[in-house]
Amino acid sequence: MLPTWRKQLGEARRALREGQLDRACAIVGQDDLKDFRQARELSAELAERVAERARGRMQAGYTSAGWRDVELAERMAGNDCPVADLRQSYRQHLLDRAQQFLADGRTAAAEQELAKLARRGLNSSETAEMLEIVQHLLQAEQMLSVGKSAEAAQSLRGPTVQLNRLGVTMDTQLVARRVEQVEHDCQEHHDLASQLHAASANQEWQQVLELADRMLSLAPRDRVAQAARKKAWRAVGLDATRLFHGAGRPVASLSLKDTADLKRPSSSSHTSNDTMPGSEPPNRFMMWVDAVGGFLVCLDEEVVLGQPTPNSNIAIPLCADLSRRHAVIRREGGNYTIDPLSDVVVDGRPLTGPMVLANHHTIELGGTVRLEFTKPHALSATARLTPISGHRTEPRADAVLLMADSCVMGPRSHSHVICRRWPGDIMLFRQAGRLCCRSNLPLTVDGVAADGVTPVEAGARLEGESFALSLEEA
Template identity: 65%
Template sequence: MFPSWRMQLGEARRALKEGQLDRACAIVQREELREFRQARELSAELAGRVAQRARGRLAAGRSNAGWNDLELAEHVAGCDLPVAQVRNEYRQAVFARAVDFLADGRTAVAQQELAKLARRGLRDAQVRQLEEFARSMSEAEQMLSVGSSAEARQALEKIAVEELAIEKSPENLSRDSVKIDWSRLAQRVEWLLAQCQRHSQLRGELHAAANQSDWHQMLARADKLLSVAPRDRVARAARRQAWHAVGLDATAVFHREGRPLASLALNDTKRGAQGSASKTQADDTMSGSQEPNRFMLWVDAVGGFLVCLDDEVVLGQPTPGSAVAVPLCADLSRRHAVIRRHQGGYTLDPLGEVKVDGRLLTGPMVLGNRHEIELGSAVRLEFTRPHALSATARLTPLSGHRTEPRADAVLLMADSCLLGPKSHSHIACRRWQGDVMLFRQAGRLHCRSTMEMTVDGSQADGPTPLESGARLEGEEFAISLEDV
């Protein structure tokens, strides 16, 4: 009869052959097997297999599962040799994404990527270097946002000298360091410097117009200033003064340069009462003949968000004449998947190749919080339900593929959408002191806030209806709605 330890090793080998890696690892880690050479050899093989699985999970964006695999592989092997390469690949991939986000002006997202490395214990000299660069960029962007262009310029000029000097010091970097494309980051710095210069010039022109009581020029310069520095108090005050002086209608709105406003249908008549689509309308949505009910929500110093109001949302490739609600610039079908909202829940219907958490879908699936959706071979989106009492959901791009128009996230808005500093907000606005709520009421979109707020220049007391191109402003925030 075979000894017990041989039987246990045989069981572990069968589990490995059947792809049951976790079960095989649990067997070889038993205390009574550790003294045997065959068990140690099998442990090394298992550690390699688990490390390989970790590589795949990390590449798919499942960082928690992948990291757990790395810790398991290290524990099984008794050393970090099988996982060191995978760890370094993960560090390099996250670091490279952070550099790309910084170059694209998405500083907050870049800081989130670098924070992942810190949490995983992968903060080395190079990561600290980029963290400091991102921190300096964020401070400069905030200074410019509130109209302190001189201070922002000083901070940016310091970045251009000090950060490049660090890069030229190879002793500060490890042999596994990633080469930073400073030319792309330098272009971002130069663009911000040009914005600082433009702000100073516009501020001078604004003061000149005010001295001459040229209210139309004053209003034009104030609008241009706010396109550069959305929280510039001088520009806001000048705009209010000019509005009052020339008697502009209270619903006159500020809009960003290069973003013309069109008619924005925010009421529910586009899809029927209370925003619910009839079966015929649903069929129209699926066939692509019905225009999606959506708009862009621009939150200054936070980002842009594509808000979809329909109960059925089609995801696919943007093509002429297509009525895709969430167009994704990637190698996808014109109509690749449909997300449906029903009684507060969501289902995902695959029309092309769709995976959820790595599992290929052959039919509709109920979506849960933090499910990862993969469309085709590359596009990855995270589905979340931030607020437990709201049916509104959020789709956050994980793979870097952009929407058309470009948005930081997609909101599938049910009855309400919360913007604020709390963790359950649908749009996180960390520096705010209160909340802004968008909600549907009597077939129209309304807003209210716990902070003092104006809507299109008029004080908003209580629930306030929103029109096309609405502009919401408070002491520390500004929000614009734009037709798409």
Template identity: 65%
Template structure:
């Protein structure tokens, strides 16, 4: 009869063969098995397998499960070379993500990544240096958002771009140091620009030049959304000039347009951006339309560079109305040169983190408005600035849509994974795009537009219908 330790060892081997890795580890960890050579050899083998599983889980973003595996591997057979390698890979991956978050303007997310290293006992000199950089950038972004540009500038004073780039390169070749340096330099420029605009605002306020005062206040708020001085100045200017001749600010490089309160609703052809934030008492009608794709769904397409998300109310001009317990104007998403910024006006979380100021959105963020309205923000096509908001929580838009498209220059419908609207049964693509102030379309398939054969770029009007042999698409003004 086999001794009991041989039976236990055989059970551990069977568990490993059947893929029950955790059970096999539990068996070989028994104290009575540790004195036998065969058990120690099996423990070393199991530790290597667990460490490799940890590597895969950590690479897939399952940090808690991966870290637990590393601890298990260490407990099963001691801290060997493979466990140390995986830990070092994890440390470097966290530092890479931290730098990427900082470069994207997501300092709170960067701080959470570094906190993981501290909790797991992996802080080293490199992570400590990066903690200081992160703290200063978070402080600078917070100060700038409330209009304290001098304090924000002081927080960044000792961050030498050259030294920082060299330190980051020494940590890992995968770290994008130049992009982080570029972000710091951009923040410094924003601080200096804010100070300049604040001086100009005081000058035009003394001259009681209300239109220039509005323009300067809007420019300041594009840099510092919670600048109380700029907000107060804009309210004063609004009160002085009324709502019938208001200058709406567009970021530098774009014209300033005069809008009247009684502007008629714009159709699909319009493409000018509208300004809407928490201190405005009125705004033009958002430029949007419904895109109906047979056998696929309905999609709300927003053409403006700035869209407001909130609760639909009679007479309101909300670009993305959501039937939920939200503020009338809960958040604003702004697009500028291909970059999207989310500005919280009510309670907003991104990936579970509460926003205290504007945040630059990357690909695949989960946005939560209020208590439970969840939307996924994605940038499906790497070469297109068009973004997509997909409801995750079951709350519907008004009108009801399967998703919201924030259309930049183009919108791709087709069977590929990077299409903005996935039409899996199609054989080719349909592209909507802007050209000379109007909306056009073209397709890789034979297609008619309102019954006429489409050859090359074809202009679209409200109510247009696009048809092919196996597809149909309709545009409906909202």
């Protein structure tokens, strides 16, 4: 009868022949086998095979699985296993990723990659100091995001001194550039805050809105800028175009009918943590403006762009070779962020994560579709996406309007829909959970004279002496 240890080794060899490396390693790695020469020889063979698998996984991009194989190979054969090159390869991979994240402005992601070096015993004195610098930088960015630019600038003085002490390498150059950028943003935010205070004191509300928007692009959670913008909205008499707030809870999106009649939640209402963008039918409608064109109007704060498919809930379907859910555009406090779910390029820059959109940015999807993003009106957070590559939406539209608070149609260049022959403006806006219109021009809604604020619904026809438009469900 064979001894137990021989049976175990035989079982391990069978597992190895069948390609079950992990099972073979688990058997040979038992304490009661370590003293046998045959077990040590098989353990060395297994270590070589696991190291070979680690190389393949790392080359294929599965670096976490590759690293687990490196650790397993070291446990199987100790220092006799030639995995030093794999450890160095993995270390360089983490450094390269951290560099790329820093170049993209994703400091938190860079910090996570550098922290992995420390956790996995791949750190050096230089990378440890770099991690400390990046952590200070991340703290500064977080303070700046809430408007504490002076405190953020103060926290960067330590990292600047440490950078001067480190040698000049590719890694430190990228960190230094990011530190300089945040320092510049802190100074710009400080200067804008002074200008905002002066503009508010002088009641220059148009300038207040412009300055507040610029501050919020640097510090999205700056309460001072948010409050100044709300005050300016009230001062210019357009408070009715702000999102309706009922029962202390903001309505994230509105349909053309009263919200009491809605049979489904908004795609951005967050009623469930499991709801992802594009899983619910979008709130949108088509607006046909006579002698001007057709416009797809999206009412949700979060819209998905992608390829049209049967029974799809994509808000902005584009007839092109795209993913079904290619990208998400989100609106928050008047700012827009694009989140790439597939390949997205903005102004020639490939995205690896969310990016705040600015006026006249060019968005490229899938290498073929190009859209121009604009925010035409300073007093409205509504944005416009205009196809510039010849690809069409479904339903077909000349442009897509991401309607936040109001939509202005008229002859001036800052209108969301430019109607050059019109004698004045018409405004669509949200009020008390409904879509309404108003104009200083004589206007009828479905043949009834409109006097002041007038609710409108799907199928409505708005007409004046020299203009007309229709609203249809999409």
